[in-house]
Amino acid sequence: MKVAFVGKGGSGKTTLAALFTSYLSGSGHPVLAIDADINQHLAVAIGASEQQAAELPTLGDHLPLIKEHLRGDNPRISGPEAMIKTTPPGRGSRLLTPFADNPISAACFREVNGIRLAVTGRFAEDDLGVSCYHSKVGAAELLLNHLVDGQGEYVVLDMTAGADAFASGLFTRFDVTFLVCEPTVRSVGVYRQYAEYARDFGVRLVVIGNKVTDAEDVDFLRAEVGEHLLGWLVSSAHVRAAERGRSRPIGELEPHNLDTLGRMLAEVDSVTRDWARYQAQAVEFHLRNARAWGNARTGEDLAAQVDPDFVPALTPTS
Numbered sequence: 001m002k003v004a005f006v007g008k009g010g011s012g013k014t015t016l017a018a019l020f021t022s023y024l025s026g027s028g029h030p031v032l033a034i035d036a037d038i039n040q041h042l043a044v045a046i047g048a049s050e051q052q053a054a055e056l057p058t059l060g061d062h063l064p065l066i067k068e069h070l071r072g073d074n075p076r077i078s079g080p081e082a083m084i085k086t087t088p089p090g091r092g093s094r095l096l097t098p099f100a101d102n103p104i105s106a107a108c109f110r111e112v113n114g115i116r117l118a119v120t121g122r123f124a125e126d127d128l129g130v131s132c133y134h135s136k137v138g139a140a141e142l143l144l145n146h147l148v149d150g151q152g153e154y155v156v157l158d159m160t161a162g163a164d165a166f167a168s169g170l171f172t173r174f175d176v177t178f179l180v181c182e183p184t185v186r187s188v189g190v191y192r193q194y195a196e197y198a199r200d201f202g203v204r205l206v207v208i209g210n211k212v213t214d215a216e217d218v219d220f221l222r223a224e225v226g227e228h229l230l231g232w233l234v235s236s237a238h239v240r241a242a243e244r245g246r247s248r249p250i251g252e253l254e255p256h257n258l259d260t261l262g263r264m265l266a267e268v269d270s271v272t273r274d275w276a277r278y279q280a281q282a283v284e285f286h287l288r289n290a291r292a293w294g295n296a297r298t299g300e301d302l303a304a305q306v307d308p309d310f311v312p313a314l315t316p317t318s
Contacts, residue, residue, distance in 0.1 A: 001268050002144065002155045002173060007180035008190040009161035012210040013037075015239055016180045017158040018045035019253070023261040024154050025115050026250040031154045032098040032109070034059075035119040036140045036170070042158045047113040047247045058121030059139035062107050066139055069103050070094050070146045076305045083305075084294045085138030086169055086286035088145055088279065090307025095148045098155055104143070113247075118143075137170060144173040145282050148312055154268070162190055166197050169285025173278075175271045176204050178264065181225065183209060183217035188224040195228070201281065206230045206267055208260065230267060231260035275313035 005017040014037060021042075024031040035042035043053035059066065067080035074092035077083060089095055096102060099116065109118050120136045137160070149155050157174070165171040179194055181187045191207060198205055207225045209232030212218060221229050233239075238253045253261070283306050286294075290302035 001175045004157045004174040004177045006159045008187045011180045013180045022250040032116045034157045060121035060136040085141045086289045088282040090310045141170045172281040183220045233257045
């Protein structure tokens with residue numbers, strides 16, 4: 001299953017992504033975590049030191065390798081330079097599984113506290129003032145389009161804050177999107193914006209309250225987000241310790257918060273993916289991007305990259 005964490009900046013989105021990832025790993029589930037936030041903090045949140053996090057390889061720096069490997073011998077793609085972030089897989093493409101060994105995993109994935117981790121990469125000095133962060137996230141989107149996760153495998157993304165995810169088709173790549181919401185008007189405003197944008201694309205949006213201190217906070221969230229509210233996290237000494245760089249075993253999390261993580265996992269496990277629909281959405285956003293900028297940038301009609309009737313789950317390779 002593919003899971004995303006979104007929310008207002010400062011809402012605790014990365015904290016929740018790290019807790020859920022650690023909960024999965026601590027429960028014996030294989031999990032691939034991907035940090036696709038403009039602020040790269042997920043590695044530290046799951047237990048890496050600041051130095052270890054700074055030394056991690058990035059997906060953005062290995063984009064040529066990612067394109068070359070995923071292209072495979074797909075005859076519809078003239079070369080890796082013709083691949084854009086939305087290029088969908090087709091016959092001949094290499095489809096990855098989250099935990100197989102391949103050139104991309106060797107170059108870009110590392111283990112942190114038993115969790116397989118990939119990071120998109122921070123802004124470099126040369127990027128400032130000239131690049132959009134979505135140029136970094138594009139590597140993650142291309143990867144997800146070609147990633148075939150199997151039964152009992154989990155892929156968790158920490159996304160950019162607010163509605164930035166809607167700048168690409170990345171927001172459609174998930175079985176469940178957890179929106180982390182504080183009991184504040186501003187945080188609820190981000191929820192409403194996200195829910196409005198996502199409504200027409202069948203996004204399964206679930207709200208998790210955070211920084212809840214009392215029953216009044218819970219009542220506020222229930223009144224504002226209604227049935228989308230699955231659960232909430234209360235004030236946590238465990239989380240505060242982690243934010244000070246002293247991570248603790250996930251089993252030591254407060255009982256109420258552990259229960260919320262369990263409910264989140266049950267929600268994810270209740271979903272069955274429609275692979276044909278998943279591919280159709282990838283194709284839809286690829287055609288949008290091709291018309292908007294991709295054709296002009298590559299000098300090709302990128303609509304020709306679409307392989308009709310191809311469904312990736314039926315032909316997994318690595």
